[in-house]
Amino acid sequence: MVAFILRRLFQSFIVMLVVALISFMLFRYVGDPVASLVGQDTRLHEIEELRQRLGLNDPFYIQFARFIGNALRGEFGISYRLQQPVTELIVSRLPATIELAFASALIALVFGVVLGVFTALKPGSFASGAIMTLSLIGVSLPTFLIGIGLIYIFAVELQWLPSFGRGQVTELGWWRTGLLTESGRRSLILPAITLSLFQLTLIMRLVRAEMLEVLRQDYIRFARARGLSKRAINFGHALKNTMVPVITITGLQLGSVIAFSIVTETVFQWPGVGSLFINSVQVVDVPVMAAYLMFIAFVFVVINLIVDILYYAVDPRLRVHGIGGGK
Numbered sequence: 379m380v381a382f383i384l385r386r387l388f389q390s391f392i393v394m395l396v397v398a399l400i401s402f403m404l405f406r407y408v409g410d411p412v413a414s415l416v417g418q419d420t421r422l423h424e425i426e427e428l429r430q431r432l433g434l435n436d437p438f439y440i441q442f443a444r445f446i447g448n449a450l451r452g453e454f455g456i457s458y459r460l461q462q463p464v465t466e467l468i469v470s471r472l473p474a475t476i477e478l479a480f481a482s483a484l485i486a487l488v489f490g491v492v493l494g495v496f497t498a499l500k501p502g503s504f505a506s507g508a509i510m511t512l513s514l515i516g517v518s519l520p521t522f523l524i525g526i527g528l529i530y531i532f533a534v535e536l537q538w539l540p541s542f543g544r545g546q547v548t549e550l551g552w553w554r555t556g557l558l559t560e561s562g563r564r565s566l567i568l569p570a571i572t573l574s575l576f577q578l579t580l581i582m583r584l585v586r587a588e589m590l591e592v593l594r595q596d597y598i599r600f601a602r603a604r605g606l607s608k609r610a611i612n613f614g615h616a617l618k619n620t621m622v623p624v625i626t627i628t629g630l631q632l633g634s635v636i637a638f639s640i641v642t643e644t645v646f647q648w649p650g651v652g653s654l655f656i657n658s659v660q661v662v663d664v665p666v667m668a669a670y671l672m673f674i675a676f677v678f679v680v681i682n683l684i685v686d687i688l689y690y691a692v693d694p695r696l697r698v699h700g701i702g703g704g705k
Contacts, residue, residue: 386686390679395446397675401668402445454669459658464665468651468673473553474544475643475650479635481570486577487628493578494585499612501590509582516579525572525645532568540565542647569646573639577631584627588620629685633678 429435433444448454454464493513497506515524533541545561547554556562592598593616601611640652647653651670658666 383683383687386683390683393679394672394675397672398446398449399442401449401671402442404664404668404671449672454672455665457658457663457666459661459663459666464669467654467666468669469552470554471649471651471654473555474648475636475639475652477555477557478566478569478573478639478642478648478650479632481566482572482574482635482639483577483628483632485570485574486581486631489574490578490581491585491624494582495589495612495617497582498586498589498593510586513579513582516575521572521576521641522645524575525569525642528568528572529645539568541568544649569642569648572645573635573642577628577635580631581624581627585620585624588623589616592616592619625688626685629681629688630678633674633681636677637674 433441436444452465456462457464457467460467493509497509500506529541532539540561543565545556545563545565546559547556547562548558556565593612598611598616636651638652639648639650640656642648643650643652644656651673654666655670657663658670
């Protein structure tokens, strides 16, 4: 197990190094940072002095090593657009994105597993067919269209929920949360549902397919022959062995939710990291773009490592294989 984790950590280090190189290339070749820091009346020798002071005339490998060192300290420079430290900008918006991502992931996981098990256990029922038909909405419709539709129904027509913003927030140290206020919780509902629909559909269909496959296995027939109850067979044996691929998808989708919440945050004017990235792309704010790329890569690397470790906790076959491989 320790050797497995060490291998994964080494692979994660290589991935982050490659992503850091890509981010550094953004700094080096997308725009000129000096141009955003000086005015039109700045003299050429002053520009050259600034370039020297920033280390932009140093060789490539020295600049890259400096970039790595700054990234390890959480320093990504100053935003060209807002003239604020990039790390402070991301940290200030990170709670909004994390709360939205975890709320949507929780909705997708709970309803996806429940509906997937139900449609697998009752594959020929009318309710199962209706659920499978409606699930096509989460796959076929784009996220922005689903969000606009929910806004029109629940915010414009019914006026039950707010259509944009995060509502009132409460500060808990550096963390600003809307979960402790009524307006914050109500503001979270629509964007969380919008962001969760695709993941919910994916998890539901995966659970259904895996559950149907597991229920056809010989050990399930043997369990029925032993006289075990349907509850014990369906949930104690079948569902447990179904959860391995579900953990994989859920973990990867959580990273995707954080990375690609951009559209949902834009539709609902949610003040998260995704909307910050969109605004930065529009004005080519390279430090923010590079920091966002590093942040998303780190999220995926950490989630992948956690998912790999959970494999060993859920599937004993992997532990047996790992022990045998160690011999």
